[in-house]
Amino acid sequence: MPVIIREAVNRTVLNVISNILFSEDVADLSAPGAQPFRGLIVPVLEEWSKSNVSDAFPFLAPIDHLFGSRRRISIHLAKLFNFFDQEIVQRRLARNGTGTGSKKNNDVLDILLERHAMSKLTRQEIITFLTVCTFIEYLFCLQILYVCGMFICFISVQDMFIAASDTSTVTVQWAMAQLLRHPEKMDKVRNELATCLAAGSSDFVRESDLDNLPYLHAVVKETLRLHPAVPLIPREVATNGVSLGGFPIPIGMGVVVNLWAIGRDPMVWPQPNKFVPERFLAAGADEAVHFQGKDDYTYRPFGAGRRVCPGMDYALRSVPLLLASLVHKTEWRLPDGMAPEDIDLNDCYGTVLNLATPLGAVPVSTV
Ligand code: HEM
Structure with a gap:
């Protein structure tokens, strides 16, 4: 039975976030079908992505608040708030010694409750913080303000x-x-992983192993070159005197930076449409095509400047770790009758650049 890779990875990502926040898995990796926690998030995101009448006519905002998606969002958010409120209640009971579970987990919730005990944070602020942390991996257009020394x-x-x-x-x-x-x-x-992990005692890939897996990192770099998750970045020209390709761009004009096209520029990348991780291993290549770039902008899958992706460092650890964990000691076979060249690499662009056809593969343990 093929596993839908995206679904499995997404559940893992959710569990990583929830364990950082409150030391619990919120997604069941073995249960098929809809996941209760995801069911709390997805309706909010769906409503958020819909247009409101007030987007075009701001004076109609009160109507949206009463009947539009803003009202439905608040209903869905109330359920999520309630979920986090229960987490707080349970942790406080555990800390008082009257509930189950561990008293101290050294997670984000512990830190927030300590601030709460010092009257530096209200319960509602804790819930708001947990909610935003949950969405931060999903949200894109978002600003975080730091207020009163606490977020x-x-x-x-x-x-x-x-x-x-x-x-x-x-x-x-x-x-x-x-x-x-x-x-x-x-x-x-897989060979690189086998060699690297054979030297240690663990069967699992650990974050500390990542420093010894150059080919794995090259695969991630090459993947981001060909398939940048965020292919288009909107910007507004902020200064006078900007010109692009000889055309003057007036201040205030919107431009779109096309990371997808930059990654496939034949002037920069030989055989631009081919998947060749080795290009990132050539002598000096790593220096020239580092994510932060040099002075040129030939490789910027995380954007650039003041708005550069703040999750870059986290992504550059978590993506290789997830990928390595998937392939280490597990062989993935294509569904019956499917050849490698049958894999559909066409993309579709909604909010991120996704595979048009979800990838399914059959895991076979090699332990
Ligand atoms: C492979 C993974 C990721 C890729 C390829 C990626 C890519 C990007 C890109 C291209 C931008 C726009 C940068 C710009 O405007 O110059 C961006 C912005 C952003 N990313 Fe990521 N990202 C990734 C993972 C993450 C993660 C894991 C987080 C959070 C933990 C995150 C949080 C954000 C936020 C909050 C912004 C908006 C920054 C702003 O507008 O000021 N990203 N990302």
Whole structure:
């Protein structure tokens, strides 16, 4: 039975976030079908991505608040708030010694409750913080303001959209699709992992192993070059005297930076449409095509400047770790009758750049 890679990775990503926040898994990796926690998030994101009449006619905002998606969002958010409120209640009971579970978990909730005990944070502020942390992987147009020495977060939904899907998940999915399409590259990743982990005592890939897995990182880099999760970045020209390709761009004009096209520029990348992780291993290549770039802008899958992706460092640890965990000691086979070249690498662009056809593969344990 094929596993839908995107679904499995997405559940794992959710569990990573929930464990950082309150030391619990919120998604069941083995249960098929809809997940209760995801069921709390997805309706909010769906409503967020819909247009409101007041987007075009701001004076009609009161009507949206009464009948539009803003009203439905508050109903869905109330359910999520209630979920976090229960988490707070249970943790406080455990800390008082009257509930079950561990008294101290050294997670974000513990830190927030300590601030609460010092009267530096209200319960509602804790709930707001947990909610924003949950969405931060999903949200794209968002601003975080720091108020009163503690985070109070306001989400500013711009007039475009909310990313209802998550960047790390699609990147892992693209990497798996390319590795299954190129079995010889998959073998290289697996051999590198086997060699690296044979030197240690663990069967599991750990974050500390990542420093010894250059080919794995090259695969992630090549995946981001060909399939940047966020392919288009909107910007507004902020100064006078800007020109692009000889055309003057007036101040205030909107421009769109096309990371997808930059990654496939034949002037920069030989055989631009081919999946060749080795190009990132050539002598000096790593220096020249580092994510932060040099002075040129030939490789910027996380954007650039003041608005550069703040999740970059986290993504550059979590994406390789997720990918390595998927392929280490598990062989992935394509569904019966499917050849590597049958994998559909066409993309579709909604809020992130996704595979048009979800990737399914059959895991076979090699332990
Ligand atoms: C492979 C994974 C990821 C990719 C390819 C990616 C890519 C990007 C890109 C291209 C931008 C726009 C940057 C710009 O405007 O110059 C961005 C913005 C952003 N990313 Fe990521 N991202 C990833 C993962 C993450 C993660 C894991 C988080 C949070 C934990 C995150 C949070 C954000 C936020 C909050 C912004 C908006 C920053 C702003 O507008 O000031 N991203 N990301």
